[in-house]
Amino acid sequence: MTDHETADETEFEPSEYDLTIERTFDAPRERVWEAWTDPEQVAQWWGPKGFTVPNCEMDVRPGGSFSIDMEAPDGTIYPDEGVFHEVDEPERLVVTSRAFEDDDGDFQLEVRQTVTFADRDGVTELTLEAEVLTATPEVAEAIDGMEQGWSESLDKLEAYVGQSASDAK
Template sequence: MTADETETTEFDPSDYDMTITRTFDAPRERVFEAWTDPDRVEQWWGPAGFTSTVHELEVRPGGAFRLDMHAPDGTVYPDSGEFHEVEPPERLVLTSRAFEDEDGAYGLEVYNTVTFAERGGRTELTLEAEVIAARPEVAEALEGMELGWSQSLEKLDDTVAA
């Protein structure tokens, strides 16, 4: 194969941008609270089989969050970020950062917009995740991001249905 026949693919973080919409059989105030109360967040944040520990959750513009996701194999995945917009019970906008290296640089940064729409006593949640920065070495994690969020939202469904 000559050089002209090889295809080079560049890593483009925006290829992993996604939008997920899910309807919950719960009032939007309850669904919004599940995103903003540390005890509730610990009940659902993370893919199937994961648990989470919330260390900080300051739900206000400029407020920080910091949590650890614990994988079934014992691996801990720290996640942190900040809130940009908080409009109860309609909207949250936050940046999340993960895969911090020894120099304090993050391998992944995602800008998330979460809207909560009232639908006759039910809640339509829309999560828009825009990958604003990512290193190529986190591509595997990015490939699982949509599945991970889908599984987290399944756990959220169980949390708000109770």
């Protein structure tokens, strides 16, 4: 059992999983923005190490939706879907994602992510804030790894935008 897991639902506090990650990318802000908002590019880096994205659909506009399927190394598909609330190109995205649908069709996890892209003399400072809006104790183990999963995804994004920038030269 992890620190967050508990058998007693009254002790489970989803907000304990909120996190903020800051990362600097050696790539122009517009390049990082495109990698984050173009579904073909998102499919190249999304998900923790070893995961792939067999399906990625995005309608990047306020009120637009997205659907991303992550495939684990063991073949398990983890669907994630949600909606864009704010799209301020190339500075800010606010989305809510929902995952872990139960047998009744209810999502066991809902997270609001705010991603900001700051231009710092040709490099990009990205800040990701993840606020867990709802979570059931059944997904505690999965969200216990949320920070590591985001960190590994951002590692893949860093490699992707660096590679893509060098390919363009």
